Amino acid sequence: MSGAASILIVWAAASVMMVGGWLYQRRTRNAGIVDALWSTGMAASAVFYAWTGSGAALPRLLVGVMGALWGARLAAYIWHRVLNESEDGRYVALRQRWNDNQTKFLVFFLAQGLLTALFSLPFWIAAHNPVGEWTPWSIVAVLIWAIALVGESVADRQLAAFRADPSNRGKTCRRGLWRYSRHPNYFFEWLHWFAYVALAVGSGAGWVLASLVGPTLMLCTLYWVTGIPYTEAQALRSRGDDYREYQRTTSPLIPWFPREPQNNP
Structure with a gap:
């Protein structure tokens, strides 16, 4: 199956799934399902490319296992929040800004379906790698994946434990x-x-460069689109000066030692 056909199939399937998510949020008024569906779609796309890819068995297996486990963990975490908590403040603010305009929400959900297809491109590229034995690069890939999976899981658990304490x-x-x-x-x-x-x-230098769409698109999305801007706007609304001090002392993304807090006279 050609790359274009594979990615179109993922896009079509993700779009159908997102329409279902849009209908769900119309009934429940909880648009957070879009994040759960996106991560679910990413896990499914990794398995799909691993199954249909033309590369060697090892990189296809690694794509399927790594992508599925990462996406499934994230999806389970978000699904738990969607089903057990009220709508995330980011989407509450978006709903108010759009006056609950369902056409805008439909476009938003469909855009996430398109992002699913775009983000899945690195999976497809890796699943077409012809190198069928372990190399230093494949070992590095597994190490990066393992560190990222553990780190994200720990961060999510730490935040969930903090939020679960009413005194916080x-x-x-x-x-x-x-x-x-x-x-x-x-x-x-x-x-x-x-x-x-x-x-x-x-896979070739050109394909390696093309695979950089994953981290590049994720950085742009997190830093300038739906990640940090919306999350921090909601944090400022709910936590005010405490969060402003946190912004002043703490690195926005890459972990680093915090600056000393200001001493108020």
Whole structure:
């Protein structure tokens, strides 16, 4: 199956899934399902490319296992929040801004379907790698994936434990990884995509460069589109000055040592 046909199939399937998600949010008024569906779609696309790819068995197996486990973990975490919590504040604000315009929400959901297809490109590239034995690059790919998966899982658990304590309501989490980055979960999400760049080595320089669409698109999305801007706008609405101080002292994405807090006279 050609690359164009494979990616079109993923896009079509993701679009159908997103229409279903849009209908769900119309009934429940919880647009957070879009994130759960996106991660579910990414896991499914990795398995699909592993099954249909023309590369050697090893890179196809690694794409299928790594992509599926990463996507399934993220999907399970988000699904739990969607089914057990009220709508995320980011989407509440978006709903208010759009006056609950369902046409705009439909376009938003369909755009996530397109992003699913675009983000899946590194999976497809790696699944067509003809190198069928372990190489230093394939080992690096697994190490990057493992570090990213563990790091994102730890960050999510630390934040969930912090939020579960009623005494922390209105406060900013500065525990564990959240002491060194305002968005450690996003950082490891971004890091994860470099695994498929490493796994693409052997496919040709052009394909390796093309696989960089994963980390590049993720960085742009997180830093300037739907990630950090919306998350921090909601944090400022709910936590005010406490979060402004957190912004001043803590790295936005890449973990680093925090700056000293200001001493108020």
